[in-house]
Amino acid sequence: MSIELGDTAPGFELPGTDGADHPLEAGGAKATVVYWTCNHCPYALAWHDRLLDVARDYADRGVRVLAVNSNDPDRYPADSFEAMSERVEGEGGWPHPFLHDASQEVAQAWGAEKTPHVFVLDGDLSLRYEGAPDSDHDDPTLGAEWLREALDAVLAGEQPERSRTPAVGCGVKWKP
Amino acid sequence: MPSSSSRRRAFSAADAGPRVSPEVEFLWWSECPSWERALADLRAAMVENGLDPASIVEREMASEAQAEAAGFPGSPTIRVDGADIAQPAEGMPRGLVCRVYLRRDGRVSPQPDPLDVRDALAARLSE
Numbered sequence: 001m002s003i004e005l006g007d008t009a010p011g012f013e014l015p016g017t018d019g020a021d022h023p024l025e026a027g028g029a030k031a032t033v034v035y036w037t038c039n040h041c042p043y044a045l046a047w048h049d050r051l052l053d054v055a056r057d058y059a060d061r062g063v064r065v066l067a068v069n070s071n072d073p074d075r076y077p078a079d080s081f082e083a084m085s086e087r088v089e090g091e092g093g094w095p096h097p098f099l100h101d102a103s104q105e106v107a108q109a110w111g112a113e114k115t116p117h118v119f120v121l122d123g124d125l126s127l128r129y130e131g132a133p134d135s136d137h138d139d140p141t142l143g144a145e146w147l148r149e150a151l152d153a154v155l156a157g158e159q160p161e162r163s164r165t166p167a168v169g170c171g172v173k174w175k176p
Numbered sequence: 177m178p179s180s181s182s183r184r185r186a187f188s189a190a191d192a193g194p195r196v197s198p199e200v201e202f203l204w205w206s207e208c209p210s211w212e213r214a215l216a217d218l219r220a221a222m223v224e225n226g227l228d229p230a231s232i233v234e235r236e237m238a239s240e241a242q243a244e245a246a247g248f249p250g251s252p253t254i255r256v257d258g259a260d261i262a263q264p265a266e267g268m269p270r271g272l273v274c275r276v277y278l279r280r281d282g283r284v285s286p287q288p289d290p291l292d293v294r295d296a297l298a299a300r301l302s303e
Contacts, residue, residue, distance in 0.1 A: 040268050042210070042276040042286035076269050138213075138285055170274045171207055 002111025002130075005163050009034070009125050010109040014068065014099035017085040022066060022097045025125060030062035031154045032125065033147065035133075036107065036117040036172065037098075038071045039087055040078040043169030044115040046137040050144040051116065054133075055095040058151055065096035070107035071115070071173040079173070107172055114167040120150045120160070128154050131165030198257045198300045201233045205243070205251035208274035210286035214252040217287065221294040225301060243271045250275025252287060254296070261296035262288055 003009055013023040024032070035051060037044040055065040073080035081100045088094050101107055110119065120129035129150030134142035146165055153160040202218055204211035219229035237243045237251065249264040250273045265276040279289045 040273065040276070042274050042284055045276065045284040046286065048284075076273075078267060078269060138283075138287075140283065168209060 002113075003109075003119075003127050005127050005130070007127050009119065009121050009127055010106070011125075012101075012106045012109075014101055014106065015081070016097035016099050017081070017088045018097060020097070022099055024066070026064060028062070029064040030123050031058075031064070031128075031151055032121040033063060033065045033151070034110070034119045034121070035065075035067055036070060036112040036115050037067050038069045038076075038079045038115045038170070038173075039083055040071075040076060041115045041170035043137050047116050047133050047144070047169075050133055050140060050142070051118075051147075052095055054144050054147055054151070057148075059095065061151075061155060063151060063155070066099055067094070067096060068099045068101050068106060068112070069115075070101040070104045070112065072104070072175045073102075074175070076173050104172075104175060112172055114169040114171060116169055117167040117172075118147055120147065120154060122154045129160050129163055130167075132168050135165075137168065197227050197231060198297070199233065200227070200231065200297070201235060201253075201255040201258075203235045203237060203246060203248055203251070203253040203255070205237045205248075205272050205274075207272065208251040208286065210274060211252045214254070214287035217290040218254055218293055221290065221297055224294055225297040227297065227301075237272060240271055248272075254288065254293060256296055256300045259300075261292060 011024050013021050016022050069079055069084055071079035084098055084100060088098050116133060118131060118133055119127060122128050133144035133147045136142055146162055149162060150160040202215055218232060222229040237246065237248050249270045253275060254261045262277060268276050274286050277285045277288045279285050280291060
């Protein structure tokens with residue numbers, strides 16, 4: 001199951017590595033990016049810096065960014081909440097929260113399938129873009145351009161020309 | 177596995193003499209999409225080293241049991257005469273997962289650096 005373009009995204013409130021609970025709706029955001037990621041997937045790691053750069057570059061334009069890890073930590077201990085916290089601390093902090101979806105219910109409700117898997121919502125929390133950050137995990141010069149194009153369109157009050165792209169990466173590691 | 181006698185022969189430009197080609201294995205898992213690019217890189221590296229890319233032994237990993245039996249650290253994995261061309265990254269899961277590689281410039285990638293593939297083959301051929 002996946003949310004459709006124009007649908008209001010399912011709400012959630014998830015714990016972050018910063019010790020706070022983070023709801024989807026925080027109020028005041030002109031756009032919200034929610035992306036699934038994890039600690040062990042090379043695709044997620046390859047795109048990591050580009051996604052953090054987006055969060056930094058758009059922070060003063062009213063864009064809120066949330067990263068979510070839904071992987072089964074029993075089978076993949078590298079993706080446990082403790083490992084998430086250690087990673088963020090080891091990297092000197094991230095410019096956005098890193099949330100743990102321990103029950104995997106949020107990933108299921110959103111139809112998140114890959115790491116990374118990017119969703120862009122407008123100010124009403126309606127889905128405007130879904131897919132990959134850009135066309136090539138191995139080319140950092142692309143700079144998450146698909147995500148940036150989508151954000152620029154949403155901030156301009158327009159529908160992104162490219163609304164869906166195939167999410168490329170590791171599958172979300174579901175519980176048995 | 178093919179025996180050494182069944183392996184194809186390559187020709188060294190340096191000495192013009194035939195030598196036994198190494199056995200090159202490519203182990204992959206279909207759920208990790210980097211295998212296609214990695215296999216293309218491996219084929220190119222084979223050609224660059226005077227080896228026949230058709231001699232690559234491709235082994236698809238389809239179950240955790242198969243992966244464990246093969247000592248599969250993740251997809252893709254390239255072995256030259258049984259030796260992995262890269263050390264598996266520490267602290268990462270093994271088995272039916274996408275494997276983490278480090279490119280020569282330090283970037284993380286789901287496939288090995290093509291230069292590492294080329295050099296691993298060249299090093300084996302020079303032994």
